[in-house]
Amino acid sequence: MLVTNIEIIPGKRVKEHLGLVQGSSVRAKHLGRDIMAGLKNIFGGELKGYTELLQESREEAMERMIQQAEAVGANAVLNVRFSTSSIAAGAAELFAYGTAVVLE
């Protein structure tokens, strides 16, 4: 499964468009990470726990998008975009979407 954020793959032709596929994941932070983040808020600097958490949930969102693409019989997802939104205090949604296609 090829996943990229460009519309045209150099040297390959799109045989069939299968439409939009998407995946999302909502995660909350656990208490330990919140306490560390609170401390970091005094000193400043990177919140490693949050970076990891968001990275993990982004990977999961992408995984779900790929599953959906596989289900419709695609072999590539083009023009992938990411978006992050905070829904409630302490929870964030990571969203990935793209176009499923069949490449030659």
Next chain:
Amino acid sequence: MADLIIFLVLLAMGYGFGRYAEAKHYKSIIQREAEFRDIPVVTSKFPPLTKPLSDVELVTGSVVISVDYFKRFIAGLRNLVGGRVTAYETLLDRARREAILRMQEEARAFGGYIIFNVKLETSSIHKGRKNSIGAVEVLAYGTVLIKQ
């Protein structure tokens, strides 16, 4: 009185540690930017035609950075009079450059030589009203061309 002492201590700690952390971070950013200069990052949508045909791969880099107590206080004061909030400007600058560097790191692991169609996304992370976290998340993503 005790509240005031705690506040002043937090302010001083934020100022000291925050300045130190920022200087250290900028030093590391400048050093690594020089290191990754051979992997250009461009925002154009299509790969340069002069490059040979190659494999492509999606690469991402993300970072969450928090502002220190002192800077948050200064930014709060700035809110009263308006104007440039330099305290937050450096925070965002650091976060963006760090995210791009991490993306380049991933590109190097793939053996890529150019990243194009780069998009940057910024979102702020809050944690309720009372003890709000002044942190930003920056995500950089793009497509890397890999030598075949």
